[in-house]
Amino acid sequence: MKQVAVLGLGQMGTTLAQLLLRAGMEVQVWNRTAGRSTALADAGAIVAGNPAAAVRAAQVIVICVHDHAAVRDILDADGVATALAGKVLVQLTTTSPQEARAIAETVAALHAGHLAGAIQVAPEQMGQPDTTILVSGPAADHDRVRDVLAALGGNIVYLGEQADAAATMDLATLSYIYGAAAGFFQGAALAERAGMDVRTYGDIAQAMAPSFAAFLRHEAEAIATDDYAITQSPLSISVDATRRIEEAVRAAGLNAEVPALVAKLLRNAAQAGYAREEFAAVVKVLREPAHAA
Ligand SMILES: NC(=O)c1ccc[n+]([C@@H]2O[C@H](COP(=O)([O-])OP(=O)(O)OC[C@H]3O[C@@H](n4cnc5c(N)ncnc54)[C@H](OP(=O)(O)O)[C@@H]3O)[C@@H](O)[C@H]2O)c1
Known part of the structure; x- marks a missing residue:
């Protein structure tokens, strides 16, 4: 035994x-x-x-x-x-x-x-x-x-074999979880301010989770192969979407720190020339140290 x-x-x-x-x-x-x-x-x-x-x-x-x-x-x-x-x-x-x-x-x-x-x-x-x-x-x-x-x-x-691999991957998964959670809480504040039931929002998020995870797996493939030819979602769509989220959050009188940060990141990626590439191309901006604001 x-x-x-x-x-x-x-x-x-x-x-x-x-x-x-x-x-x-x-x-x-x-x-x-x-x-x-x-x-x-x-x-x-x-x-x-x-x-x-x-x-x-x-x-x-x-x-x-x-x-x-x-x-x-x-x-x-x-x-x-x-x-x-x-x-x-x-x-x-x-x-x-x-x-x-x-x-x-x-x-x-x-x-x-x-x-x-x-x-x-x-x-x-x-x-x-x-x-x-x-x-x-x-x-x-x-x-x-x-x-x-x-x-x-x-x-x-x-x-x-690397002793630190599990701890590093733990930080990577936590980065995903906290980033997604911050966006989720922002959406809850927006839906709530518009008088909608946050439980319904939670139900929608739950139903979307498997297909969103499959989309992320697809984006991981693009990053791993360093091939950002558009296969699912051009980065330009997300630049527009995150600008609209930031505008709506501001118009609702809510704290806009999170959407402002994400919109800025995606704008930077577009300005770096990646607008007509797959969404995952944003990783190319994240591979570099942050630009001064
Ligand atoms: N709970 C979760 O949801 C979760 C999920 C994933 C990973 N983890 C990880 O699992 C680990 C344990 O989490 P937990 O939830 O079990 O925490 P916890 O309930 O707070 O228990 C902490 C344990 O650590 C012991 N401890 C603290 N300082 C010590 C010391 N100097 N010497 C010896 N023992 C000491 C405590 O002993 P005493 O009883 O004497 O204080 C207790 O047994 C953490 O690293 C956490 O990040 C937890």
Whole structure:
């Protein structure tokens, strides 16, 4: 039976431990503050008194704590460095790319395997067929923990050997999510000001999501191949659309910072000569440092 330690029993760590137990693994758990492991112990987890004890009793060690500093505290705790040798650490705390590289170096120096991960969903969405977790690190270490990862989510995306790849891709997906969310909230304010039901707007956005995602996948192809011949949507259409959004938001007396920013970005792309190219050509402006206003 696979022996796994889960260090950190916050919302996410607790869910990870539950899923590993459900998958029939032997699960050691530890949390800095006592008292968070009672339900897990009832479900069959073995509660360790300190992180080193949990690491010693496991083959695979999952860390999921608040941040990089918390990971460091665990790695620096008495006995952990020695106990890690020969085992694999699956580091699922969200970190920056620089922090991911630093942790990977520390763990490699301890003669342990290491996989860095970035969880893309909330705890209640874990363990589903479409649960996405980004991982990167040595392929041999990935192979050693495939079963552990499979228990946590059905869409494990292995991004290669680079220690910081998962953290970098995490920032890329977050950039998409926050950009789209800011635009969505702007639209909510506009619809609401016009007296419309925001729930209807939410329903429309939900129905549009799969085709919008397919459109983005198409644009990714244009960027990857650096081929911006118009195949779906000329950039000029979006220049006009974002100008109209900015005008409507201003006319409604709303905060226009978000549409102004997007409209300016697309105007810059058009002025750089990309108006008659595919929408994705805007990436060519984003590849350069920002122009002075
Ligand atoms: N929750 C989500 O929706 C979500 C989604 C994706 C990714 N994540 C990532 O998952 C990680 C954990 O999130 P969470 O939601 O479980 O957070 P959380 O509920 O706030 O729990 C944080 C955990 O970190 C521990 N911790 C904090 N500082 C520590 C230290 N110095 N030494 C040892 N342990 C320490 C806490 O222990 P104590 O109990 O002792 O305070 C607790 O177990 C984060 O990196 C987060 O970005 C979370």
